[in-house]
Amino acid sequence: MLALAPLLFAPYTMTLLTEALILGLFAMSLDLMIGYTRLISFGHAAAYGFGAYACGWLLLHTALPMLVAIPVAALLAGMLAIGVAWVCTQATGVSFSMLTLAFAQLLYAVAYKWTSITGGSDGLAGIPRRPGPFGLRLFGTRDGFYYLVVIVLLAAFVFCRALVRSPFGAVLRGIRENEPKTLALGYNTRVYKIAVVALSYALGAFAGALYAPFAGFANTELLFWLLSGQVVIMVIVGGAGTLVGPILGAAFFLTVEHQLSNYTEAWALFFGLMFIAFVIFAPEGIWGLVTARRAREYADGTPRTR
Amino acid sequence: MISQTGMTRRRVAGLAFAGAAGLALPWGIRRGIAAEPIKIGMPLALTGPLGSVGQQLKRGGEAWAKVQNAEGGLLGRQIQLLIEDTAGNPADCVRKAQEMVERDGCNIFTGITLSSEALAVVPKLDEWNAIFVSSDNGDGKLTAGALVPNFFRANISAPMGARAVSLYLRQSKFEKFYAIGMDYAWGHSSVGVFESEIKHANKNLVGSVFSPIGTKDFSTYITKIREAGADALYIVMAGDDFNAFLGQAAQYQLPEKVQMLTEQMELSLLRAVGDAALGLVGSTRYCFTLDNPKNRAFVALWQKEHNTVPDTFEGEQWQALQVLAAGIEKAKSTDTAQLRAALETVAIDDIKGPVAMRKCDHQAVQGGFMVKAVKQEGTAHPVPEIIATYPGDKTTPPCNKETFED
């Protein structure tokens, strides 16, 4: 279905769709934390923005081809995220969320001031989609890039699904439902939490790294807390703990925001009313509506206890 | 069981996608329908922190289009403005601009509000085969390091504004200066230009400080400024930060000790802080008190339409569109290549006086104005009174440069 999209839609719709899928990857990465481990992050934009800036910098200042720069940026983010995760998981609950926010805001402040590397408030512009390796130009075109994003998203989805169904995922669920008990069972929950946070940030950074050559620029908006809040909304509106839900949530969010703001300046009003309506009338999110089940199970088959 | 669910889920996901994307389909089909009117794309920041600037650009554009269309349009074609809200987000701006190019067949842009938005759009102009005539972007880079052939700046740039201030200062009695700027690209570049200007004038910059965007309490900065013992303070701020700073500085009675100078003075500032701005001297990109026949007519038109006087960006947008119109009429076409060639050497004499586009870096060379905020009978807030005018060749930096030699 997704493969046929370029044949069906106009070019600018393809651009919107590509961006929606990139955001979908971003949201899905956060779902690992929110939906499966109940670690609510208010700083996930840090992953996205870092990925975008890292990839953008690599493409502007080195000869690395795009297909190499993207995963390198994600890997770098993942490694740094281990340190961030270690600090943040010192706390739990809302304090954890606030620590993630603090890190994101600090990164934002650094990006803003370190003009020589990040371009400061102007950001990085003119990021190229460098071909290679071996002169591979296939993914540089608009439709080609779309396919690249589709491939990455599907691969990430398969990976995440396997992860949450594995014993690792079972421990995450244990932490989500009852951390003290999981601890008592002998699991070092801290290590698992650090791992899922680092992984989540790495995938989020992958999305950001895809964004940089897609848009051709990276700027401080990508690190701002507003984006962190928006991606949490995408996960919850889409349906937390389902992996697919957040992807739909991201697409929905982007499409509605885009179309609404085309028609009226007061789009934020309708947007906000829509969220409130979602919360009250569709608590299981879009995915809950789509599957028309009142989500008696999680994506990995365990029954919900709520 | 697992594989079955997986298949169903993926299919459903695909269907959901098709459904959502299907909503977008009608817009996809609309492409290619008659492009008879001249479409001018304006992806503006109508909401968000610079919303009031975007709203000014919108009003300026709409007023202009209305007048043009009443007189038969350009080249016999009606003007159609495509106005959408970007909320000041470069990603949204690029997306909407691209949509305007592909969905609506638009190849002319103006009114892009933030410099970061402009810098994100400009690399794509070639791919879109579109022309962008700036009305509000002051960042020096746009006609220097980031210049592209399809970009034209019809407005006064930040270096030009700073230059007007420094020319004024050379003739003034002030010797020691301090500078405060908002801590981002524009703040730093403008203070940098000012610093080099002061050196050339053989005067003294005793210090500078930058405040983060969103600073609400300037008490510490005011203390530093006072302690520095300068005669004059150069302020590079805009929006809420500028309002807060001026208001608070007046509360500390700073203007009584230190002459306040700024690169950009607009009515919205004067309205927001009222008497706290009295005595403020600054450069302005446009003000309604400019005295020439075209401007008097423009102000009269604005009074009739909006029951008030036009503000800085309303005037700048008007001028930008006049420059564009002159280019279109000269080229006798809206074809990108022909329009570009025509715009490179276009010259008009309009609400700000003579304006001539410079081929080497697509900067419109125009006069610089210094104003002072003074009290006026019958107006609740101070108004800008012209105190000096400088010819364009004195205030425009050398080609492709952001600073001046002398």
Add this chain to the structure above:
Amino acid sequence: MGGQSGQPVTLLAFFVTQSLNALSQAALLFFLGVGLTLIFGIMRIVNFAHGTFYMLGAFIGYTAERVTGSFWISLLVAPFAVGLVGALFELGILRRLYRRDASAFLMVTFGLALVLGEVIRLAWGPDALQVETPPALSGIVLLAGEPFPVYRLFLPGAGTLVALALWQFLERTRLGLLIRATSQNAEMVHALGTDVNLVRSAVFGIGCGLAGIGGVMAAPLVTASIGMAATVIIDAFVIVIIGGMGSFLGSLIAAVLVAFVQVFGEYYLPDLALAFMYLIMLLVLVVRPGGLLGKEA
């Protein structure tokens, strides 16, 4: 460090003046934080719309001052109006969600922030609006020969008054007692015959009203503007986190701490100005994950 006339300002005078600056900042931060901590402590709701209520207070204060010509009347009217809006929101929307996950509150208050923010923009327009200090507070006093605005002496005074009033309210009045009891054990309070819902509406209303007071008081310093909500919401969260969610005294201490660090930090290290608040928060959370006086870890 030199004064305007070239006379050296004594270190003492400098510290006194800057401390007063810090205290005026602290007062505004306190108004922001205390409402939010109250709402979280009693109702476990993270109110994303808190900055928007603050902004609403500033705009209603603007209009009230225009209409009545008196700042003092607007100071009374605005918090009540804002509190009322908050209470109505609790009644209409939040009440449906108490049996749900915490994420429901997150979303709904985020939605409210968008809706209310847009309503304010539509009602008052996108331009910043001037709010003047009342004539009684418009002058200056001389501190070590330098002018210091009277309004900035008023702010810490007002902050202290409100803090005391709130404290007495929570300690001495019946409603205050019910509020504190509800935060400990809502079911017990309900079993004893009190309408817990009423208590919740009151708390949300009071919390928002406190934000509203902050907005009215801040407006003469920063104008009533649409960008207000976005810049203060982070401050509010940081104050509450540093102080400890649900701790009234914590938010007071945090406000003073952050204000002092910011004022003196900005003076000596202006390059780090953007980062101070987050660095403090990071430090506090690493050492005491629940905040300075928080109950939960």
